[in-house]
Amino acid sequence: QFQREFVLTEKTGSKKNIGLITLNRPKALNALCDGLMKDLSDAVDEFEKDREIATLIITGQGKAFAAGADIKEMQGLTFAEVVTGGFLSHWLRVSQCRKPVIAAVNGYALGGGCELMMMCDIAYASETAKFGQPEILIGTIPGAGGTQRIIKVAGKSKAMEICLSGNQFSAAEAEKMGLVSKVLPPDQLLPESIKLAEKIGNNSKIVVGLCKEAVNRAYETTLTEGLNFERRIFHSTFATEDRQEGMSAFIEKRPPNFQDK
Numbered sequence: 001q002f003q004r005e006f007v008l009t010e011k012t013g014s015k016k017n018i019g020l021i022t023l024n025r026p027k028a029l030n031a032l033c034d035g036l037m038k039d040l041s042d043a044v045d046e047f048e049k050d051r052e053i054a055t056l057i058i059t060g061q062g063k064a065f066a067a068g069a070d071i072k073e074m075q076g077l078t079f080a081e082v083v084t085g086g087f088l089s090h091w092l093r094v095s096q097c098r099k100p101v102i103a104a105v106n107g108y109a110l111g112g113g114c115e116l117m118m119m120c121d122i123a124y125a126s127e128t129a130k131f132g133q134p135e136i137l138i139g140t141i142p143g144a145g146g147t148q149r150i151i152k153v154a155g156k157s158k159a160m161e162i163c164l165s166g167n168q169f170s171a172a173e174a175e176k177m178g179l180v181s182k183v184l185p186p187d188q189l190l191p192e193s194i195k196l197a198e199k200i201g202n203n204s205k206i207v208v209g210l211c212k213e214a215v216n217r218a219y220e221t222t223l224t225e226g227l228n229f230e231r232r233i234f235h236s237t238f239a240t241e242d243r244q245e246g247m248s249a250f251i252e253k254r255p256p257n258f259q260d261k
């Protein structure tokens with residue numbers, strides 16, 4: 001286990017090929033201060049570079065996943081300062097990771113915490129998790145995807161209700177909306193997230209990366225363009241040894257042995 005000031009990293013899973021990142025500022029409910037976001041960014045860099053790591057998991061220490069951007073840090077800032085300083089522009093790092101990232105939402109995922117979850121590829125939530133975009137209650141609006149990503153999964157009425165009221169919602173509601181894909185008892189959250197990460201990690205890393213890119217393209221483009229992109233990516237898997245291995249293994253009735261080539 002490696003300890004940065006605000007973030008712990010650990011290689012886990014039976015093959016030690018899962019990069020577990022734990023937000024570790026429990027006294028402030030893992031509020032996403034600048035230092036924490038820098039540590040998180042570094043942790044993502046570390047695991048993205050590490051050739052052994054297949055999948056990343058982000059979770060929180062204590063009763064929160066993350067209770068949002070650090071309000072104490074933001075309180076005194078002026079418009080001129082946030083604009084010229086590109087305030088919180090390094091928040092994009094998680095959404096730019098080439099490897100799959102799973103959010104294991106253990107508690108409060110509010111404001112920037114909910115947005116951080118939505119930057120991940122897959123989210124599992126504990127039954128005790130609470131979600132919301134409460135920025136409106138403190139005189140601002142979501143700044144890292146809250147107004148853009150919720151609407152894509154839950155539609156306009158839900159997105160407006162969440163962003164304009166600041167109301168919190170439960171893990172069961174988040175699952176119903178499609179914001180998280182599974183709700184689990186608290187003690188099962190991490191084991192089940194690791195199990196999923198391991199399942200993904202058994203596949204070819206190159207092909208997993210390509211598949212993630214294809215799914216993400218759906219956010220950015222029209223259906224026709226997306227389908228063309230997908231087909232090209234599909235064609236390109238035929239240039240890999242892993243595609244050959246996968247299909248041969250099926251025909252030879254044995255498990256595949258992917259080499260990430």
Ligand code: CO8
Pocket residue numbers: 027028029031032067068069070071072087088089091108110111112113134135138141142143144
């Ligand atoms: N920022 C700073 N400190 C926080 C935050 C936060 N977001 N959330 C909690 N804390 C601190 C509290 O101040 C308190 O510290 P202290 O003990 O020193 O007073 C400690 O954490 C514990 O919190 P509470 O005593 O409030 O705990 P409760 O269990 O009573 O309440 C809540 C839990 C409901 C989660 C409550 O803490 C809360 O409402 N927090 C604020 C939630 C919020 O408004 N989040 C949105 C922040 S704004 C935002 O995220 C904008 C994102 C923009 C991103 C832009 C990117 C470009």
